[in-house]
Amino acid sequence: MVREDEFVALCRSHGLAATHQRRVIYATVASLHGHPSPELIYEKVKKKIPSISLATVYNNVRTFLASGMLREVSMHHGSLRVEPNNHEHHHLVCVRCRSITDLHAKNLGLLRLKTQPRGFRVTRIAVDVLGICAACAAKEVSK
Amino acid sequence: MVREDEFVALCRSHGLAATHQRRVIYATVASLHGHPSPELIYEKVKKKIPSISLATVYNNVRTFLASGMLREVSMHHGSLRVEPNNHEHHHLVCVRCRSITDLHAKNLGLLRLKTQPRGFRVTRIAVDVLGICAACAAKEVSK
DNA sequence: CTAGATGCAAACAGTTTGCGTCACT
DNA sequence: AGTGACGCAAACTGTTTGCATCTAG
Numbered sequence: 106m107v108r109e110d111e112f113v114a115l116c117r118s119h120g121l122a123a124t125h126q127r128r129v130i131y132a133t134v135a136s137l138h139g140h141p142s143p144e145l146i147y148e149k150v151k152k153k154i155p156s157i158s159l160a161t162v163y164n165n166v167r168t169f170l171a172s173g174m175l176r177e178v179s180m181h182h183g184s185l186r187v188e189p190n191n192h193e194h195h196h197l198v199c200v201r202c203r204s205i206t207d208l209h210a211k212n213l214g215l216l217r218l219k220t221q222p223r224g225f226r227v228t229r230i231a232v233d234v235l236g237i238c239a240a241c242a243a244k245e246v247s248k
Numbered sequence: 249m250v251r252e253d254e255f256v257a258l259c260r261s262h263g264l265a266a267t268h269q270r271r272v273i274y275a276t277v278a279s280l281h282g283h284p285s286p287e288l289i290y291e292k293v294k295k296k297i298p299s300i301s302l303a304t305v306y307n308n309v310r311t312f313l314a315s316g317m318l319r320e321v322s323m324h325h326g327s328l329r330v331e332p333n334n335h336e337h338h339h340l341v342c343v344r345c346r347s348i349t350d351l352h353a354k355n356l357g358l359l360r361l362k363t364q365p366r367g368f369r370v371t372r373i374a375v376d377v378l379g380i381c382a383a384c385a386a387k388e389v390s391k
Numbered sequence: 392c393t394a395g396a397t398g399c400a401a402a403c404a405g406t407t408t409g410c411g412t413c414a415c416t
Numbered sequence: 417a418g419t420g421a422c423g424c425a426a427a428c429t430g431t432t433t434g435c436a437t438c439t440a441g
Contacts, residue, residue: 146330179324180374184287187318196321222377226385231323232375235371
């Protein structure tokens with residue numbers, strides 16, 4: 106559970122108002138121990154605050170992401186992206202503009218699981234090297 | 249460039265009809281050397297086949313993905329998923345149902361880039377271990 | 392008191408589907 | 417000749433935005 110004063114301090118440190126809705130949304134994500142969608146968060150939060158709107162959940166999830174209180178599971182574009190299924194490679198992904206660049210597999214040391222996950226048949230390991238691309242770094246400076 | 253007879257053979261080996269539209273769509277993705285969206289593919293293909301419809305691009309991209317001729321850049325859900333920004337961990341992602349499970353970082357040997365990518369400031373490395381989860385494997389058998 | 396947060400509805404983007412027609416095998 | 421692909425439009429899902437109202441700081 107997320108304590109009242111802890112949450113207030115957390116918001117304070119991120120420059121956010123500590124509203125009731127925000128506390129319940131944040132506590133819900135924390136309590137789910139999973140990777141919920143805004144829709145699922147909305148369903149759960151509505152049990153505590155029936156009057157809440159889906160837009161408020163979206164707005165606050167975005168706010169939490171921007172402040173770093175939450176993290177996105179995937180840093181890729183929301184829309185479908187495809188590539189030829191030829192050579193093994195990984196991706197450089199810019200967390201600002203979400204652009205993608207290929208990275209030769211040779212550039213990463215040997216990738217191996219120490220223990221096989223139970224009941225999960227591994228077929229491939231995909232690595233995303235996250236960071237800020239040159240174009241976004243340039244914009245950063247000029248601001 | 250993708251040769252006519254090569255493409256016919258490729259489709260044949262995947263049990264697909266080798267239509268003109270498919271050849272142009274496939275050749276376009278291959279020629280882009282990137283990670284195009286269906287929308288971008290559509291724009292490019294329309295220059296060669298002005299009468300093509302966006303739905304045909306979507307349908308065929310899906311067909312190519314299903315046959316393995318193309319690959320998705322991200323195997324995550326299309327919609328937003330979030331998690332608390334607490335502990336470092338990676339993800340097991342089922343390529344069938346797209347369910348996500350956490351994987352302790354300790355389970356992967358040391359992850360390090362041999363050479364830093366030029367002009368890209370790395371902030372984090374995210375690993376997706378792709379495969380088939382237990383639930384999907386069970387369905388597989390019963391089919 | 393005032394900037395910012397909420398709730399609602401409408402707008403939007405990306406994607407899928409149903410159906411009549413047409414083309415590959 | 418028949419199955420499956422195409423093109424179009426309409427439907428759908430997930431997400432954002434504009435605006436009036438309300439609340440935390």
